[in-house]
Each structure stands twice: as C-alpha cells, then as structure tokens.
Amino acid sequence: MYQVLYCLTDEHDWRLVALGGAVCLLASAAAISLFHRARATQGPGRLAWISLDAAVSGCGVWATHFIAMLAYGPGGAGAYNIPITILSLILAISITFVGLSVAVSSARPVWIVVGGAIVGGGVAAMHYTGMAALEMPARVDWVGSTVTVSVLLGAVFAAFALFVAARRDDLSHALGATVLLTLAIVAHHFTAMGAVLLTPDPTLAISGLSIPPASMSFLTASAAVAIIAIALVAALLDRRAKGELGRQQLVLDSALENMSQGLCMFDAEGKIILFNERYASMLRRTDIALTGRLLVDVFREEQAKGQWLGDADEFFARLVSDAREGRTTTDVVNRFGRSIRVVNQPMQGGGWVATFEDITEWLEAQAKISHMARHDALTGLPNRVLFHEQLEQGLHRAKSDDQLAVLCLDLDHFKDINDSLGHPIGDALLKEVGRRLKAAVGDGDTVARLGGDEFAVVQIGRSEEAAARSLAGRLVEVISAPYEIDDHQIVIGVSIGISLSPQDGSNPDELLKNADLALYRAKADGRGTYRFFETGMDARAQARRLLEMDLRAAVQRDEFQAYYQPIRDVASGRVVAFEALLRWNHPQRGLIAPISFIPLAEETGLIVQLGEFVLRSACTDATSWPDDIDVAVNLSPVQFKSPNLIASVTSALAASGLSANRLELEITESVLLQNSEATLTTLHELRAMGVRISLDDFGTGYSSLSYLRSFPFDKIKIDRSFVSELATREDSMAIIRAVTGLGRSLGIVTTAEGVENDAQLELLRREGCTQAQGYLFSKPRPASDVAMMLERPRLRASA
Numbered sequence: 001m002y003q004v005l006y007c008l009t010d011e012h013d014w015r016l017v018a019l020g021g022a023v024c025l026l027a028s029a030a031a032i033s034l035f036h037r038a039r040a041t042q043g044p045g046r047l048a049w050i051s052l053d054a055a056v057s058g059c060g061v062w063a064t065h066f067i068a069m070l071a072y073g074p075g076g077a078g079a080y081n082i083p084i085t086i087l088s089l090i091l092a093i094s095i096t097f098v099g100l101s102v103a104v105s106s107a108r109p110v111w112i113v114v115g116g117a118i119v120g121g122g123v124a125a126m127h128y129t130g131m132a133a134l135e136m137p138a139r140v141d142w143v144g145s146t147v148t149v150s151v152l153l154g155a156v157f158a159a160f161a162l163f164v165a166a167r168r169d170d171l172s173h174a175l176g177a178t179v180l181l182t183l184a185i186v187a188h189h190f191t192a193m194g195a196v197l198l199t200p201d202p203t204l205a206i207s208g209l210s211i212p213p214a215s216m217s218f219l220t221a222s223a224a225v226a227i228i229a230i231a232l233v234a235a236l237l238d239r240r241a242k243g244e245l246g247r248q249q250l251v252l253d254s255a256l257e258n259m260s261q262g263l264c265m266f267d268a269e270g271k272i273i274l275f276n277e278r279y280a281s282m283l284r285r286t287d288i289a290l291t292g293r294l295l296v297d298v299f300r301e302e303q304a305k306g307q308w309l310g311d312a313d314e315f316f317a318r319l320v321s322d323a324r325e326g327r328t329t330t331d332v333v334n335r336f337g338r339s340i341r342v343v344n345q346p347m348q349g350g351g352w353v354a355t356f357e358d359i360t361e362w363l364e365a366q367a368k369i370s371h372m373a374r375h376d377a378l379t380g381l382p383n384r385v386l387f388h389e390q391l392e393q394g395l396h397r398a399k400s401d402d403q404l405a406v407l408c409l410d411l412d413h414f415k416d417i418n419d420s421l422g423h424p425i426g427d428a429l430l431k432e433v434g435r436r437l438k439a440a441v442g443d444g445d446t447v448a449r450l451g452g453d454e455f456a457v458v459q460i461g462r463s464e465e466a467a468a469r470s471l472a473g474r475l476v477e478v479i480s481a482p483y484e485i486d487d488h489q490i491v492i493g494v495s496i497g498i499s500l501s502p503q504d505g506s507n508p509d510e511l512l513k514n515a516d517l518a519l520y521r522a523k524a525d526g527r528g529t530y531r532f533f534e535t536g537m538d539a540r541a542q543a544r545r546l547l548e549m550d551l552r553a554a555v556q557r558d559e560f561q562a563y564y565q566p567i568r569d570v571a572s573g574r575v576v577a578f579e580a581l582l583r584w585n586h587p588q589r590g591l592i593a594p595i596s597f598i599p600l601a602e603e604t605g606l607i608v609q610l611g612e613f614v615l616r617s618a619c620t621d622a623t624s625w626p627d628d629i630d631v632a633v634n635l636s637p638v639q640f641k642s643p644n645l646i647a648s649v650t651s652a653l654a655a656s657g658l659s660a661n662r663l664e665l666e667i668t669e670s671v672l673l674q675n676s677e678a679t680l681t682t683l684h685e686l687r688a689m690g691v692r693i694s695l696d697d698f699g700t701g702y703s704s705l706s707y708l709r710s711f712p713f714d715k716i717k718i719d720r721s722f723v724s725e726l727a728t729r730e731d732s733m734a735i736i737r738a739v740t741g742l743g744r745s746l747g748i749v750t751t752a753e754g755v756e757n758d759a760q761l762e763l764l765r766r767e768g769c770t771q772a773q774g775y776l777f778s779k780p781r782p783a784s785d786v787a788m789m790l791e792r793p794r795l796r797a798s799a
C-alpha cells in the first residue's frame with residue numbers, strides 16, 4: 001500500500017495524472033452509455049453497439065494507461081515497443097468485447113457481474129501487456145501480491161460498474177456506473193504501477209521497433225481525441241435514441257393505460273416485465289408487487305389468500321411451455337364473478353404477452369340473444385326453433401320401444417277474444433294458457449308456443465298411445481276451465497292434434513305436419529277436443545286444398561245461385577216469406593249443398609263475397625214477388641267481422657229498390673257468441689234501417705234463452721232437430737211449447753224449421769207456433785219456381 005502511495009505521489013506528474021483521469025472518466029461515461037444502448041437493442045444492432053462499446057472502452061483504457069505512463073517519471077527515459085503496444089490495444093478491445101457480450105446477453109445479475117469482471121480482466125491484460133512494451137535501461141520486477149490486488153480491484157469495480165448500469169437506465173445509475181468503471185481502470189493502473197520494482201541496468205538497450213514517449217504522447221492524445229469524438233457521437237446518439245425512446249415510451253404508456261383490455265408481458269422465465277393498470281385491477285392485483293416477479297409467485301400469494309384455486313405450478317408450467325413452443329392459447333377464466341378471456345401470445349426470443357378482456361357482459365348479451373332467438377317473448381316458453389331442436393333431440397334419445405307424442409294445440413276462437421276484449425287481455429290469456437300447459441305436462445315433456453294461439457307439446461318416453469290420450473284429455477280440461485283476467489270471465493276451448501313416433505313419422509317436420517292434420521280434424525269435428533293422426537287425413541287435407549282452389553275459381557266464374565224455400569203462416573197457410581239458400585252449380589259435380597262449402601268459405605273469408613251475392617240476388621228477386629212476401633237471408637258470423645256489412649245491406653236494398661221491412665236477416669247464436677259491442681251495434685243499426693232480425697237454429701246452442709235478452713229479435717227459428725223429434729220425444733215437444741209460449745208473451749214470431757209431415761204441422765199449430773218451413777211445403781227451389789211455390793201449397797218434388 002505504501003509502495004503504491006509512494007509511486008503515486010513521488011513518481012507521477014499530477015497534471016498528466018489528472019488528464020489521464022479525465023480521459024478515463026469520459027471514456028467510461030461513453031462506455032456505460034453504449035452499454036445501455038446495447039442492452040436496449042435486439043438483433044444485429046446489439047452486436048454493433050457492443051462492438052462500438054468495446055472499441056471505446058478499449059481505447060479509453062489504452063489512452064488512460066499511456067497518459068498515466070507519461071505522467072510516470074521513470075518511464076520518460078524509455079520507449080515503447082510498437083508491436084507489443086498494438087497488441088495491448090487489441091487485447092483491451094477484444095477482452096472488453098467478450099465481457100460486454102456476456103453482460104448484455106443475459107438479464108440475470110450473475111452473468112452481468114461475470115461480464116463486468118471479464119471487462120476488468122481486459123483492463124489488466126492491456127495494462128500488463130502495455131508495461132511489457134516499455135523498454136528502458138532498467139530491469140522491471142513485480143511485487144506479486146500487489147499485482148493480484150490490482151487485477152482484483154479492476155475486476156471487482158468493473159463488475160460492480162456493469163451491475164449498477166444494468167439495474168436501470170437513468171442518470172443516477174449511469175453516473176454511478178461511470179464512476180465505478182473509472183475507478184476500476186484508475187485503481188487497477190495505479191495499484192499495478194505500485195507493484196513495479198525498477199533496477200537500473202545500462203546493458204538493456206532500446207530496440208529499433210520502439211516509439212519514444214514524445215511520439216507516444218502524440219498517439220495517446222490522438223486516441224484520447226478519438227475517444228472523446230466517439231463518446232460525443234455516442235452520447236448524442238444515445239440522447240436522441242433516449243428522446244425517441246422516451247416519446248415511444250409515452251405513446252406506449254398512454255396506449256397501455258387507455259386500453260380496455262388488460263395487458264401483461266412476461267419474459268421467457270415467466271417474470272412480469274410490463275403490465276397496465278387495467279390488468280392489475282381486472283385481476284385484483286393492485287396491492288401486490290408485480291414488476292420483476294415470477295407469475296408463479298403471484299399465483300402462490302393469491303393461493304395463500306384463497307383467491308387462486310388449482311395447481312399454480314402446473315398452470316404456470318403450461319403457460320411457459322406454450323410460450324416456449326410458440327403456441328397461442330385462449331382461455332376464458334372466471335375471476336371474482338367475472339368472465340375474462342385471456343389470450344397468451346408468444347413473443348420472439350421467449351416470453352409471451354397476455355391480453356385480458358372482461359367478456360362478462362358480452363357473454364350475458366350473447367346468452368340473452370340466444371335465449372330470445374329460441375324463446376317466445378310473451379310466455380317465456382320455447383319457440384318454434386327451440387321446439388324443433390328439442391323434438392329432434394327427443395327423437396334421437398328415444399329408445400326403440402319408446403313412444404314420442406307430438407301434440408299441436410290451437411285455442412278455439414281466440415281471435416274473437418282478442419278482437420272483442422283487446423290485445424292486452426289476449427296476451428294475458430296466452431300467458432295463462434302457457435302457464436297451465438306447463439303445469440299440466442310431465443317433467444320430461446316440453447311445451448312450446450309456435451306462434452299466435454298455437455302451442456305444442458312433446459311427450460317423451462311413454463310406451464302407450466293411452467298416455468298421449470290421457471295427456472290430451474287433461475289439457476282440454478285444464479285449458480277449458482274459466483279464466484279471470486282483469487275482471488273478465490273468459491272461457492276458451494282448445495283443439496288438439498296428436499301424432500305419434502315412430503308410426504306417424506320419424507322426423508320433426510313429418511310429426512308436426514301430421515299433428516297439424518289431426519288438429520284440423522279436431523277443429524272440423526267441432527273443436528274443444530283432440531284427434532290422433534290417421535292415414536288418409538293427408539288425402540282429406542289435399543282434397544280440402546283442391547276444394548278451396550275450386551271455390552275461389554267458382555266465385556270468379558259466377559257459379560253460385562240463390563234458391564228459395566217458402567215459409568208459411570201456420571194459421572192461414574199463406575206463404576209469408578221465402579228463405580234464400582245458396583247453391584253451387586258446379587260444372588262437373590252438379591248442384592252442391594251449402595254444408596259442403598260454407599264452412600270452408602267461412603274459413604277462407606270467401607263467405608263475405610258469397611254473402612253479398614246472396615243479399616243482392618235475394619233483394620232483387622223479392623222485388624218481383626207480391627209486396628206482402630218477405631225474403632230471409634242467412635248471415636255468417638264472419639260477415640259480422642267485416643266492416644262492410646251495413647254498407648252491403650244498404651247497397652243491396654238501394655240497388656234492388658226493395659223496402660227494408662221486407663228483408664229478414666237470420667243470424668245464429670255464434671254471432672252473439674262474439675258478443676262484442678260492435679256486433680250488437682251492427683244489429684241495432686240494421687234494425688234501425690227497418691230490417692228484421694231472426695235468431696236461427698234456436699235451441700242448438702248452450703244458452704239460447706240468454707241470447708234473447710241480449711237483443712230484441714223479431715223472430716225465433718226453432719231448429720229442425722226439435723221438429724223432427726216432435727212425435728217421438730217428450731222433451732222436444734216441451735221445448736217447442738216453451739219457445740212458442742215465450743214468443744207469444746214477448747211478441748216474437750216463432751218459425752218451425754224442417755216440417756216434413758202434417759202431423760208435425762198439426763202439433764205446431766196446436767202449440768201456437770206462428771210460421772212453418774219445410775219439405776212438407778217445398779224444398780228450396782230456384783227463383784224461377786217462386787210463382788209455382790206461391791200457387792201450390794204442397795210441392796214436395798225435390799229441387
């Protein structure tokens with residue numbers, strides 16, 4: 001130590017020592033700055049920065065050494081061997097290059113320290129090679145222990161310098177690292193100079209291949225200038241790069257923090273390099289240290305708090321191996337009640353970037369959309385789409401001996417309720433029907449609303465037809481029970497069509513089609529009941545379709561004709577009116593009775609056109625009859641739903657010139673079943689015009705008497721079923737007696753329909769029935785036969 005101090009104070013020129021120190025500091029600053037650049041750069045650019053750094057560091061060490069040697073008094077007498085001097089520069093640069101490469105290539109502190117120590121080794125190699133180049137008339141001996149200390153000092157300070165530099169790329173770390181590197185070079189040099197023992201020996205001559213100290217000073221000055229220039233350029237580049245980097249950092253930071261997604265970047269070992277706030281808040285990791293930590297440690301910490309379930313090590317190992325093998329993975333994880341989609345994307349050179357997106361609302365919206373697409377909004381029941389799927393699954397699941405039944409349901413006259421009571425009541429009724437259906441079916445059965453007032457049920461796994469029958473019976477009963485909705489007592493029936501798998505079909509479409517055909521049959525058979533599909537229904541449906549087409553064409557081709565049947569006064573036997581009855585004059589099939597086409601015309605709405613035709617014909621024909629003979633025309637309930645009824649009656653009367661009081665309009669109870677205000681208003685309007693209103697088919701409905709209270713009818717027509725059984729059934733006689741008595745006391749005319757013989761006529765006369773109509777007098781005949789019917793009281797020949 002003493003020797004080193006002595007060497008420094010007594011053997012050196014301090015001005016030159018200061019110059020050497022300044023060069024060394026400058027070179028160190030440039031070297032550290034370039035070291036940062038090398039670390040921040042990937043790929044081939046990194047090699048360039050390391051090479052430049054090695055050149056600056058090597059030259060810096062070299063220049064520092066020779067400036068310090070100029071300051072060394074004894075050295076002034078000698079010269080420097082040129083090849084060895086050059087070799088010392090080469091060693092300084094190349095060993096420094098190796099050390100820097102090691103330190104830059106790894107993020108692990110141990111390798112940075114090793115790299116730094118190698119740089120220190122380079123400084124020593126340069127120094128001792130440089131000393132070997134010194135030729136002077138003296139023998140140079142070395143104090144071994146001081147040499148070792150000098151090498152260790154250089155290595156330790158240099159290792160420390162790179163360690164500090166690698167910690168962070170900011171001013172304080174850069175300054176600290178610069179000072180440490182300067183110390184490494186200076187401490188090494190002067191300690192090493194303290195190890196020198198010079199023994200004068202005039203026999204040692206200076207070789208021809210040497211350079212005198214003056215020239216050496218020129219060389220070192222040049223090297224110093226070169227270093228300063230390189231350092232300046234490097235500093236400038238570094239500053240620019242940092243400025244650019246800073247700007248990029250700002251952009252990156254604001255992009256990262258404004259992302260709706262969470263982002264976290266990991267190195268190849270699974271250490272967190274970078275993350276944004278969204279990531280920390282999404283995974284509730286705001287209160288734990290993240291940067292620089294291994295992800296698996298974070299998992300373990302969360303595991304300890306009970307926030308992480310599962311095997312943290314196994315999960316972490318999977319992430320690392322996926323990244324290593326370049327696999328992009330997507331997972332949806334549930335954290336804190338939220339669904340988070342995580343995409344792990346491998347990065348070049350190891351590591352991966354994970355993006356985290358909270359898709360809870362998106363998933364909920366998806367689920368809602370898919371629910372809406374497959375359910376009925378009103379009742380919440382599956383809709384046609386889901387029903388189809390469930391039926392398909394049911395067929396798939398059904399074992400060979402299982403039977404599957406499809407029940408198609410249609411509410412009877414639902415439209416009337418909707419029209420008369422309004423849509424909100426109609427909707428409430430549909431909801432209640434849905435609820436009752438769900439409650440009535442079995443656990444494994446499916447109920448769906450197919451649209452409007454159509455519902456469907458799939459019954460799975462019952463082995464007999466009886467199970468479907470019993471379910472259908474139960475459903476008819478349950479649906480038909482009265483409803484109390486908004487103070488309205490509503491009664492509605494249901495018709496059901498049933499198809500069974502496998503016999504009636506093996507796929508959903510076939511089963512639904514056949515259940516529909518059976519439903520049609522249930523409706524045709526009077527509604528409020530169920531029917532099983534039978535082979536042949538399809539053919540009947542086909543026939544019905546043909547009839548419908550035929551009917552439409554017949555309307556166009558004017559194939560209809562009004563026939564007339566006389567109505568006689570029972571007391572006088574005089575014809576008082578004719579009832580107009582429609583006939584279809586089919587070109588191939590001949591005369592067709594209304595029973596074969598009126599129901600279809602009502603279903604298709606064609607009855608409105610046909611009704612208008614009968615009205616016009618009847619009014620026109622009646623104008624040619626005696627004034628005291630009236631004409632009766634049947635009105636269908638469907639015509640009452642048409643807004644044009646009053647207008648068409650008015651126009652038929654106006655066009656024919658028939659007086660309104662000669663026209664009778666016959667309505668059935670089903671018109672009043674609609675019971676809407678509109679129906680009664682229409683009836684009153686017709687009455688106000690002078691037209692008379694008859695209640696047709698009296699006694700066939702459920703509460704005929706109550707209808708007499710709802711409207712003041714002019715005439716009651718007793719249904720022919722009572723007349724035909726007059727002689728055989730006591731109760732028929734009693735009913736006719738009651739009706740005629742009622743008519744008398746209310747001042748309403750009573751007409752008995754279907755009188756076929758004198759006995760019936762006699763009984764009716766005795767009971768005081770006002771009018772009679774039937775085959776006894778005449779069958780319905782064309783208008784041209786009216787005169788004949790007027791003349792001949794009995795005209796039994798068929799029309």
Ligand SMILES: Nc1nc2c(ncn2[C@@H]2O[C@@H]3COP(=O)(O)O[C@H]4[C@@H](O)[C@H](n5cnc6c(=O)[nH]c(N)nc65)O[C@@H]4COP(=O)(O)O[C@H]3[C@H]2O)c(=O)[nH]1
Binds near residue numbers: 582598666755756775
């Ligand atoms: N067995 C038997 N039957 C008798 C006797 N006397 C009359 N009839 C039949 O009884 C039906 C009386 O007409 P309705 O009850 O109004 O019943 C009518 C009526 O509801 C409907 N209809 C006929 N023409 C029209 C029309 O222009 N418009 C509407 N909406 N319906 C009509 O078709 C139904 C059937 O009409 P039609 O076949 O002409 O049948 C007529 C008539 O031919 C008898 O002594 N014995």
